[in-house]
Each structure stands twice: as structure tokens, then as C-alpha cells.
Amino acid sequence: MHDLEHELVYDHKGNVKGGTLLALVERLTRHDFLDSTYNSTFLLTYKSFTTAQELSRILMQRFVITPPAGLSSVELQLWVEKKQQPIKLRVFNIFKSWMESFFMEPQCQKTVDWLNGLNEFAVMHMANSLPGVPVLTKLIDTRIEQGDVPFRRMTLNLTSPVPPPIVPKNTKRLRLLEIDPLEVARQLTIMESTLYNKIKPVECLDKSWSRREAGTENAENIKAMIFNSNRITVWVAEVILAQTELKRRVQIIKHLIQVLRHCRGLNNFSTLTAIISGLNSAPVHRLRRTWSQIPSRLMQTVESLNDLISAAKNFSAYRETLHSHQPPCVPFLGVYLTDLTFIEDGNAHTLNHKGREYISFSKRQKTAEVIREIQQYQHVPYALQPLPDIQKYITSCLDLTREISDMWDLSLEREPREREDEKIARLLQESGFL
Numbered sequence: 001m002h003d004l005e006h007e008l009v010y011d012h013k014g015n016v017k018g019g020t021l022l023a024l025v026e027r028l029t030r031h032d033f034l035d036s037t038y039n040s041t042f043l044l045t046y047k048s049f050t051t052a053q054e055l056s057r058i059l060m061q062r063f064v065i066t067p068p069a070g071l072s073s074v075e076l077q078l079w080v081e082k083k084q085q086p087i088k089l090r091v092f093n094i095f096k097s098w099m100e101s102f103f104m105e106p107q108c109q110k111t112v113d114w115l116n117g118l119n120e121f122a123v124m125h126m127a128n129s130l131p132g133v134p135v136l137t138k139l140i141d142t143r144i145e146q147g148d149v150p151f152r153r154m155t156l157n158l159t160s161p162v163p164p165p166i167v168p169k170n171t172k173r174l175r176l177l178e179i180d181p182l183e184v185a186r187q188l189t190i191m192e193s194t195l196y197n198k199i200k201p202v203e204c205l206d207k208s209w210s211r212r213e214a215g216t217e218n219a220e221n222i223k224a225m226i227f228n229s230n231r232i233t234v235w236v237a238e239v240i241l242a243q244t245e246l247k248r249r250v251q252i253i254k255h256l257i258q259v260l261r262h263c264r265g266l267n268n269f270s271t272l273t274a275i276i277s278g279l280n281s282a283p284v285h286r287l288r289r290t291w292s293q294i295p296s297r298l299m300q301t302v303e304s305l306n307d308l309i310s311a312a313k314n315f316s317a318y319r320e321t322l323h324s325h326q327p328p329c330v331p332f333l334g335v336y337l338t339d340l341t342f343i344e345d346g347n348a349h350t351l352n353h354k355g356r357e358y359i360s361f362s363k364r365q366k367t368a369e370v371i372r373e374i375q376q377y378q379h380v381p382y383a384l385q386p387l388p389d390i391q392k393y394i395t396s397c398l399d400l401t402r403e404i405s406d407m408w409d410l411s412l413e414r415e416p417r418e419r420e421d422e423k424i425a426r427l428l429q430e431s432g433f434l
Contacts (some may be wrong), residue, residue, distance in 0.1 A: 009353045011362065018351045018358035021050055025058045028094055031086035039094065043102035044371050045364035048205045049349070052105050052283065053114050062122055063091040073353060085129070092130050095122070099139035104202035107147035115144050130423040149201065160383040171389040176239060176397075179390060187264035187390045188232070188271045193330045195225045196270065196377045201371045207344050225333050234401040236278025240287075241410045249414070250293040253279070257298045260305055266382070267329040269322065273309050280306070281404050283411035290415065308343055327380035339370050 007023035008016055016027065016038065027033075027040055046055055065087055067079050095118070105111045119140045127133040166180040176184070203209060203219035209226070211218070236256060243249040256275060263272040278284065279302065285291075291299075309318050315335050375408060390410040 007358075009351065009358055015362070015365070017362045018353065018360050020358060021054075021080050024359060025055070025062060029059070029062050029087055029090040031083045031090065034090075039097070040102075040372070041365050041368040043094075043098055044201050044368045046203060047104060047202055048364065048367070049359045050281060052111070056114065056118055059091050059094060060125075064125060068349055088126075088129055092126060092136065094138065096132070096136050099136065102201070103143055103148050104200060105143075105148065111147075112144055115140050142174055146402060162383045162385050165385045165387050167387065168390070174389065174393040174424075177251060178383055179393075181255055181258035182262045183387065183390060184259045184394075185266055185268065185271070186384050187387055187394060188259075189266045189268040190332060190384055191262065191272045191391060191394070192225070192228065192268060192327065193382055195221065195228055196330050196333065197381075198375060199225065199378070201331075201375070204336075204340055204367065204371050204374065207341060222333070222337070222395050225270070228398070229333070231398040231401050232271060232274035233277040233281065234404050235397050236275050237404055237407055238401055239397070240278075240284050240290075241407055241414060244414070246290055246293070249287065249290045253290065253294055254298060257294075257301055261301055264305060264308075267325050268334040269309070270320065270330040272305060273332045273334070275303055276302070276309060281407075283404065283407040283412045286411060287415050327377050328382045329377045331374070331377055336374055340367065343367055343370070360394060364428065 003027045004020065008019040008027065011017045016024070019027070024042065028039055046052075065084055067076055067084070071079060087389035105114075119137055121134050122136050122140070126136070157367075165186070166183040168174060168180075168183075170178070198221040200221060204221045209219035209222040240249055240252050240256075243252055256279065260272060260275050263269075263275065307317060308321060309315070309332065315332075315338075318332065318335065322329070343363065343366045345367065347360060349360055349363065350357045351360045351362075352358075403427050
């Protein structure tokens with residue numbers, strides 16, 4: 001494997017657009033060049049164009065690189081010093097970085113066999129020339145035992161003290177209106193951020209969250225977050241429509257709007273979007289008599305948050321707001337999934353250059369940019385205290401939710417359709433004229 005520069009394709013800025021797998025790996029381990037962004041992109045997305053076993057095999061071949069024929073002893077010494085040793089160190093560092101920060105293989109016998117082979121290679125071929133090999137073998141052993149559990153540790157900002165929780169008086173038989181809206185928002189934020197922080201880079205590749213066929217990556221954490229968000233949306237509609245009295249429906253909506261406001265204050269855009277979706281759902285949105293009783297200041301809150309998460313101009317208002325805030329934060333995952341879908345559907349896996357097919361690395365660069373942004377908000381936890389009783393109550397409510405489409409009849413029961421003359425008579429009566 002020598003000097004495969006001719007098997008790489010560059011754009012006008014000098015970035016790699018594509019290449020053969022061998023050439024892409026060679027660039028990953030160049031003796032005279034280091035591009036950390038390129039390396040990160042490669043390791044974040046390699047599963048979309050190769051396998052761990054194949055990549056590992058090519059890196060091993062790269063490590064045992066042999067000199068070209070015909071070198072004098074002086075030239076050979078220079079080649080070893082300037083090329084062979086740097087390449088070996090780069091291969092070692094890629095393996096170490098892969099095991100430490102980019103490991104995404106499933107826990108199965110095939111993975112264990114591959115890792116055992118890698119461990120054996122490290123001991124037999126790397127240990128003689130590199131003192132750091134025990135670090136690598138320890139990482140490999142940990143992966144064999146723990147799989148793809150992330151090694152990174154979340155960094156709690158100790159300058160932000162944990163605020164005292166607002167505990168309801170009676171935690172045994174909770175009702176939504178008995179829980180302070182701020183504490184509802186806090187507990188939902190803890191629950192949603194826990195789900196968000198579990199999302200792995202491999203789940204973002206090849207639209208795996210939308211696949212159902214056996215044997216494919218199933219993006220279980222992305223699916224769990226989508227499922228939870230949808231349940232929050234349905235719960236919002238259910239808890240409103242469960243109230244037979246107009247006065248109670250108004251109380252519930254006012255309470256939920258306060259929860260919304262606090263979600264915004266916590267930069268929990270995920271729960272915020274789910275609650276807004278519930279309030280905007282057809283069975284709730286049509287409750288004109290109920291909505292007419294909501295104070296204008298609260299309606300302004302709903303309208304401003306609707307504008308914030310609007311899909312207009314590719315969610316430009318939301319994106320600008322998100323990027324202006326530092327973590328902790330729970331982003332609205334739907335925007336990232338939209339971006340990833342656009343990249344996946346709008347860019348071919350390969351590119352044709354001078355009659356030859358190459359892996360499209362520019363596509364992987366776009367995907368990696370989205371993954372890196374997702375990860376940016378996974379490293380800083382919220383300084384909030386979990387309240388198990390409230391979380392258990394919320395979970396029990398979410399577990400009982402139905403389909404939003406099943407609530408239309410219930411909505412009509414709560415506020416039947418009115419003829420125009422009936423509406424006028426009701427409005428006059430409510431105004432005190434009749």
C-alpha cells in the first residue's frame with residue numbers, strides 16, 4: 001500500500017471528495033500530514049462504507065508497510081525514520097482513538113473474535129516498536145467486556161448549583177395540577193435528556209431509524225426518543241380532553257403553557273416541541289370555547305413558541321436560537337433527522353470520477369457534521385435533582401396514551417359542532433345578554 005494519492009478526489013478547497021477505501025485509509029495514516037477533522041469524519045461514518053473487520057485488516061497492512069526496493073542503507077534508514085515509524089504511530093493512534101471514542105460495533109461473537117485478533121496483532125506486531133501498546137490492549141479488553149458503552153464522562157458545571165426541587169405535598173396520589181409547572185418541566189427535561197444522551201453515531205447512518213428489516217442497525221435510542229416525544233404529544237391531548245368541564249380544560253391548558261415556558265427556560269426544545277404539537281393537534285385545536293378562556297398573555301407565549309419551532313425557512317428561527325445557547329440543552333431531534341434524511345437521499349453513496357467509482361467522502365463529511373452537533377449537546381448534564389415519584393407519575397401517564405387519531409370523537413363530545421345560530425346564541429349568553 002504505497003502512495004495512493006491518485007485514488008483520491010478533491011474539491012476546489014482541497015477537501016477530500018472521494019476515494020478508494022485503500023486511499024482513504026492511507027490518508028488517515030499519512031506520515032507527513034494530519035487532519036483531525038478528516039479522521040473524526042472517517043471514524044464517525046466508516047460503517048456506511050466498510051466493516052470493522054475490513055478496516056482493521058487494511059490498517060494492519062498499513063502498519064507492516066515495507067520499504068520500496070533498491071534503497072541504499074542511508075536511504076533505508078531515512079525511510080524508516082521519516083515514513084515507516086510515523087505511519088506506525090499513526091496507525092496505532094487511529095486504533096486507540098477508534099477503541100476509545102468511535103467504537104460502534106454490536107456485542108456479539110463476531111465482534112469478540114475480531115477484537116481478540118486485533119489484540120493479538122497489537123501484542124505480536126506493535127509492542128516491539130511502540131511503548132503505548134498496553135494502553136491499546138486494555139482498551140480492546142474493555143470493549144470485549146463492555147461493548148460500545150461510551151468512555152467519555154459528562155462534565156457537570158459546578159458553577160451552576162442544583163436548585164432545590166419543588167416537591168408536591170402528596171406524592172402518593174399525584175395529579176398534574178398538583179405538580180408545580182417548573183418541576184414538571186424539570187423532570188421531563190431529565191427524562192428527555194437521558195434518552196437524548198444515549199443516541200450513538202451509528203444510529204445516524206443510512207436512515208437506520210426508519211428501517212425495519214432484520215439484521216440492520218435498528219437505531220433503538222433514536223426510536224426511543226421519537227416514541228417518547230410522540231407519547232408526550234398524545235398525553236397533552238389526552239389530559240385536556242379527559243376533562244368534561246370547560247373550566248377544568250382551561251386549567252389544564254394554562255398549566256401546560258406554564259410547563260412550556262419553563263421548558264424554554266431550560267432549553268429543552270424536545271419536550272417543548274412535543275407539548276406544542278399536542279396543543280396544536282386537531283382534537284385540541286378545535287376546542288374554541290376552551291381556548292377562548294385562555295388569557296391573552298398565555299396565548300402570546302404559545303404563539304411565540306410556535307414561531308420558534310416553525311419549520312419555515314428550514315427551522316431557521318429554532319436553529320439560530322439553539323446555536324446561541326451553550327449546553328445543557330435538549331435539542332429537537334426531528335430537525336437533525338430531517339437533515340440526515342436530506343443528506344442521505346440527496347447524495348449518492350459513490351461518485352464517478354474519470355470513469356471510476358469512488359466512495360463519496362463529501363457525503364460522509366455532511367453526515368459527520370450533523371453527528372458532531374448532536375454530540376455537542378450530549379456532554380453537559382443538567383444540574384437538576386430527579387424526583388422519582390414525579391417521573392413515575394409522568395411515565396404512568398405516558399404508558400396509558402392512545403393514538404391521537406382516536407381522540408376526535410372525544411373532542412366532539414367535549415365541544416360538539418355548532419350551527420351558526422347556536423354559536424351566536426351561546427356567545428350572547430356568555431356575554432350576559434341572554
